[in-house]
Amino acid sequence: MENRTIGVIYALSAYVLWGILPLYWKLLQHVGAEEILSYRIVASFLFMIALLLIQKSWSTFLHTCQWLWREKKRAAALIAAAMLISTNWFIYIWAVNHDHMVEASLGYYMNPLLNVLFGVIVLKERLYKWQVVSFILAAFGVVLMTIEYGKFPWIALSLACSFALYSLVKKVIKVDATIGLTVETMLVTPFALAWIVHSFSEWSRPSFSLMTMLLLVGAGPATALPLLYFSKGAQHISLTLLGFLQYISPTLSLLLGVFLFHEPFTNAHMYAFSCIWTALLLFSLSSTWEKRKEKSLNM
Template sequence: MENKKLGTIYALLAYVLWGILPLYWKLLEHIEAKEILSYRIVASFFFMIALLIVQKNWSTFLHTCRLLWREKKRAIALIVASLLISVNWFIYIWAVNHNHMVEASLGYYMNPLLNVLLGIVVLKERLYKWQAVSFILAAAGVLLMTIEYGKIPWVALSLACSFALYSLVKKVISIDATIGLTVETMLVTPFALIFIIHSFGQLNVASFSFATMLLLVGAGPATALPLLYFAKGAQHISLTFLGFLQYISPTLSLLLGVFLFHEPFTNAHMYAFGCIWTALLLFSLSSTWEKRREKSLNA
């Protein structure tokens, strides 16, 4: 029971931090998204290296790197993962600082449904009847928004797809969260450093105050800590409970976007979110029902 309570606290911390992270990026909205991303990657890598040393996992990290050098398929998978998470980070930073937080939160509401869809298509996992209904409702929500605005909600779809694909790759290669994030940031850090060095002479020096530099450096722990809390939480609580908790993050982002930053929340948004929320409720309940039914059959 104590482990479950601790796991719940860690998971809540992770999702709350992810939910309020837009506040951090808003402090850097005077910097272009690609520059924030570059500093975020580099800062995250060095933070993860320091964390590995403190946790005395450096030898494990080196051993993993040697294994990846020999196992080319896993190495390629991690390269793909690093690119996917970089794309996801860039789109999210851009969305927050260009007043698309509402659409970004829609993307993360869609994410668990896309995870299951990929599991069915790629991993041949089973789809239950009410889960199929939830997919139809979610698709209807996206279609409603597309029709209303006359364009595809690419921010939401890009965030949902990139993170769902990232999750799939991480599930397939099965690597420790701390070491995995270190390797992923290590793979793209050289490109981020090249961009920073190349663009430094073209930057507006006045926009890079001491406070700004501190915020850019702080992007490392701001990125890594929620992920580490999430990994700790996932060790002690069920995936079903974790699935319910994950909606805290996009809900907080949605509330920030509407009430703090006054982004529009139109009827089209209401209909789309209504479909998605209903789909998520059906999906979560059906997963719980089916697991209970399977347990009773196997008892």
């Protein structure tokens, strides 16, 4: 099988799993978002440790930890990454289990635009004319939704900003995906364990069934596997193709929210999504066109 085909399979698997992940969190709707997040962090850390042992990458992990101890700035960046991804996870879990899946999907449609915006501001990357137009159109969609819907779409923007900042930090520090996720979950595991211990205190003891406990433990593989598949896919296919495939995830979440869980999809949502979808189409086409133009000039 060709590397490109393997890459597409891995990337598709990652985005489909991310797209249907709300179904998993819905099974835990009776559990508080704070507790789900805590178990998700601890279970993810244990799963990543097991994966490192299976892959015989333990020495690489220890070497990375020693390197981060010496490189204080990179260590601080990884701490920031751990905080950002934890915040993103919490907001998403809360949104799904409080019937805001449609707005959450809007956030992940906005994410690639914010990725480029942060790249321009922080990394001084170049922005093309039609990409500027796409940003203005996306911003107009957010303003329209705020006016028509009567409230600011903080869930969508919080999810988009937290993940875009997380992606920016990861791009700057350049740590292996598996090692990076292990370190990130390790950094926040003490706080997650503290919350779990608190939840089992005498005055707030939760009564979880066996199925609930299994689902909480399963949050580790449910979190780590899509990330690992994504990393594998990114190694074998172009960023352009990866960019187009990434819209599978929020599209699946949007469809689940509207058709399975019957969340409202009002005119305000339609206006906002239409602006975002048009902006994404402009953005993707302009990016592809500019890359082809640069390639032809360099020939």
